Amino acid sequence: MRHRPPQHRRWLATLALSALVAGSAIWWYLPETSVLPPESKTAKAPALVLFADADINPPAVSSDASPTDTRTTVVEVASRTPASLGPDPYAASLKGTDIDGALKADSQGKLIVDLETRDFFDYFLNTVGEVSPDQALEQIRTLAMTSLPPKAAAEAMALLDQYLQYKQEALAVQATPLDPSRQNDPNYRLEMLKKAFIDLKLVRQGVFSPDAHQAFFGLEEAYGEYTLATLGIAARTDLSAEAKTSMVAWHRDQLPSQLQQTERHLLASTEKNRHRIATIDAAESPEAAGQKLMAQGMSPDAAASVTDYLQERATFDARYQHYEAALDQLRDSGLTDTDVAAQQARLLNQHFPDQKQQTWARLKMLGSN
Numbered sequence: 001m002r003h004r005p006p007q008h009r010r011w012l013a014t015l016a017l018s019a020l021v022a023g024s025a026i027w028w029y030l031p032e033t034s035v036l037p038p039e040s041k042t043a044k045a046p047a048l049v050l051f052a053d054a055d056i057n058p059p060a061v062s063s064d065a066s067p068t069d070t071r072t073t074v075v076e077v078a079s080r081t082p083a084s085l086g087p088d089p090y091a092a093s094l095k096g097t098d099i100d101g102a103l104k105a106d107s108q109g110k111l112i113v114d115l116e117t118r119d120f121f122d123y124f125l126n127t128v129g130e131v132s133p134d135q136a137l138e139q140i141r142t143l144a145m146t147s148l149p150p151k152a153a154a155e156a157m158a159l160l161d162q163y164l165q166y167k168q169e170a171l172a173v174q175a176t177p178l179d180p181s182r183q184n185d186p187n188y189r190l191e192m193l194k195k196a197f198i199d200l201k202l203v204r205q206g207v208f209s210p211d212a213h214q215a216f217f218g219l220e221e222a223y224g225e226y227t228l229a230t231l232g233i234a235a236r237t238d239l240s241a242e243a244k245t246s247m248v249a250w251h252r253d254q255l256p257s258q259l260q261q262t263e264r265h266l267l268a269s270t271e272k273n274r275h276r277i278a279t280i281d282a283a284e285s286p287e288a289a290g291q292k293l294m295a296q297g298m299s300p301d302a303a304a305s306v307t308d309y310l311q312e313r314a315t316f317d318a319r320y321q322h323y324e325a326a327l328d329q330l331r332d333s334g335l336t337d338t339d340v341a342a343q344q345a346r347l348l349n350q351h352f353p354d355q356k357q358q359t360w361a362r363l364k365m366l367g368s369n
Contacts, residue, residue: 075112080104081120081147090139091127099123103144105152113159113215121163159212166207173199190231197224223259226251286310316357320364323351 081103089095101119104112111117124136140160144153173196182188201221204213229251233244252263276293283289290307294300326347330340352358 075104076107077104077112078107078109079148079152081143085139090135091130093127093130094123103148103152103156105148109149109151111148111152111155111159113212115215115219117156117159118163118216121160125167162207162212163216166204169203169207170200173203186235190228190235193231194228197228219256219259222256226255226259226263280306280310286314312357316352316360319351319357320361323347323361326351 081099083098083102085094085099087095089097099120100123101116101121103117103120104114106112121140124140128136137160141157144156147153148156176192176196176199178192179188201217204217208216230248233239233247233251236244239247252260255263275296276298279292279296280289283292286307289310290303293306294303298306327344330343330347333340335343348358348361352361
């Protein structure tokens with residue numbers, strides 16, 4: 001069986017902010033968020049943000065870990081929902097998958113509320129559209145009633161009602177209009193992200209009990225606060241790169257322990273990738289790049305893939321130079337725009353018989369324009 005990735009646990013880049021829910025979305029570019037020195041060219045990529053329901057998602061961590069405590073809460077599970085819907089689930093998209101999360105009860109017959117509870121709800125609610133809302137909700141109700149003691153099943157259904165209420169009220173946060181005259185202002189975009197985060201947190205506090213709020217959203221809110229703080233630090237012009245790095249490190253140390261561990265692992269992976277990119281940039285040939293990457297610990301198969309790709313790009317670059325020269329001659333030939341467009345398509349096929357390289361050529365032309 002395979003797992004569908006839980007809707008609320010998608011990886012965030014160290015300095016990027018992601019937001020997600022049903023409904024329309026607004027794509028924004030945030031200001032450059034690196035806190036590395038400006039001469040580091042790998043730190044120049046802007047963060048792409050999906051601003052919708054404004055759920056701010058942390059890296060995946062264990063559902064059993066407390067969002068605010070370094071200890072792991074161990075609760076005896078006396079009963080739980082099954083791990084699978086079997087070979088013929090009610091929605092085709094669930095075929096061959098395990099159920100994400102679970103509804104669980106303790107030895108006293110009470111519902112255990114944690115991230116797995118939310119994962120369980122989302123696993124079924126995400127099928128709405130493929131099936132009717134009533135069908136998805138009936139699946140949750142049936143599994144709760146047949147798998148848990150009556151008290152825990154009733155608590156699960158009450159919590160589901162609250163979760164649906166939250167989803168509905170969160171749409172109002174998403175619907176907040178933007179000022180068109182300020183959409184390109186990085187400071188304004190950051191202000192709106194902070195406002196959306198605070199507004200959504202208030203909605204959650206108003207709908208859920210403190211324990212349920214913490215269980216469902218504690219980790220992602222902690223990571224959201226860290227990310228917003230990091231974005232704010234990166235936007236400041238009165239700080240040196242060293243000061244920014246120190247301030248981000250301080251905020252990282254305030255994260256729950258399990259998020260600290262994941263964040264440091266992510267940072268280490270990012271640093272390793274930066275070294276590899278620098279190695280590729282400095283190599284005199286694709287073959288030399290592959291050899292140096294293996295010397296740094298990359299597997300032979302992965303290094304061979306990099307070498308093959310670099311060789312393919314080198315071939316493309318050479319062909320593109322010839323194509324660009326032929327295109328310049330065509331434009332200077334005095335033909336009409338219609339004839340130039342027709343001949344350009346012929347030149348594209350002539351210089352790039354491979355469909356993938358034709359796509360690269362079109363993208364490069366768009367970039368140069």
